[in-house]
Amino acid sequence: MSGSPELDAALVEALADFAAHDRVLVATDFDGVLAPLVVDPMDSRPVEGGMPALTSLADLPDTTVALVSGRALDPLRELSGAAHDGPLVLIGSHGAEDSRAEGGLALDDDQQALLGTLDEELAAMREEHPGLRVEDKPAGRVVHTRGLPDEEARSALDAARELGARHTSLEVTPGKGVVELAAAHVGKGVALLALADEVGAQAVFYAGDDLTDEHGFQALADDTDAARAQRRLTVHVGDGDTQARFRVADEEAMVALLQALLAARRERRPRTALTPSPRPAPITDRAP
Ligand SMILES: [Mg+2]
Incomplete structure (x- = not known):
């Protein structure tokens, strides 16, 4: 097409x-x-x-x-x-x-410490699963398995999910060939x-x-x-x-x-032709 x-x-x-x-x-x-x-x-x-x-x-x-x-x-x-x-x-x-x-966003001391622990464990996981990519995010890490052989990708994703399950304050979000482990979500x-x-x-x-x-x-x-x-x-x-x-x-x-x-x-005909385009004001706090 x-x-x-x-x-x-x-x-x-x-x-x-x-x-x-x-x-x-x-x-x-x-x-x-x-x-x-x-x-x-x-x-x-x-x-x-x-x-x-x-x-x-x-x-x-x-x-x-x-x-x-x-x-x-x-x-x-x-x-x-x-x-x-x-x-x-x-x-x-x-x-x-x-x-x-x-x-952007702020992490508390516990969340910062959790990210440190996560980095150590992910470094160990990469030794076991060569080819695994880890993306750093401000509030977490993302384990990527795209490009790995299917079997290898599956076992790496399982390992990432297990890691997430061990730390109950991590938010674990699986996606297509990825698992996101976030300290704030x-x-x-x-x-x-x-x-x-x-x-x-x-x-x-x-x-x-x-x-x-x-x-x-x-x-x-x-x-x-x-x-x-x-x-x-x-x-x-x-x-x-x-x-x-x-x-x-x-x-x-x-x-x-x-x-x-x-x-x-x-x-579409705007109701008032001269209404300026509203730009949302910066936010200082997000609703829970
Ligand atoms: Mg998408």
Whole structure:
């Protein structure tokens, strides 16, 4: 297949409905949605057209756009190319970091000590499982097994999960070929709802491809703002079971979707033509 992928007619209609709301939050995962999954996580690059479409959306009035990722904030910014002074909100480390929060996040002494212990144990694990990659994050570590032979990857993932189970204050989050071990964890669902409340979104769009994104889809379905829950537009990228309302095949289809959303949002007539684009104020504290 070549050229721009065709979007499902029901999805196009849902995008038009979504775009018609006064104030919306458009949030998306990065890896596996805007950027293909790769063996070395730092080799990840966004597909053409995705980030420009998001930035253009964010420049429209009453439209907040957020990247919501398991990655730490700095690599997320670097790999996505999102400008420091740009309109995009970056939520990193599954909601434990926010580009608008001063200093990102703080760990207490116990959490710092736990990270030290974790590093020692992961160093030992790497000797037993050569080829295993460990990604440092501000609040945790991620064990990556992509590129390892299946059998080896399975046993390494098992070892990482067992390590997580031994330390009950670690949050263990399995994904595709990864296990994240975090000393502080918020979760994409909590982060999405907090941001939706903060910007006063009447409708929320969220796209993701992985297990952690299912928490986001579920949280939006369970939104205590029942009207907003009804208006949620959730999209799963790729195969596999999902609670999302819609599905697209891959990152290229995601770009087509974002471009359709941008066009629909541009066609919408704002109620007051001269309302300046609201930029959410920096937050100093996150709701529990
Ligand atoms: Mg992903």
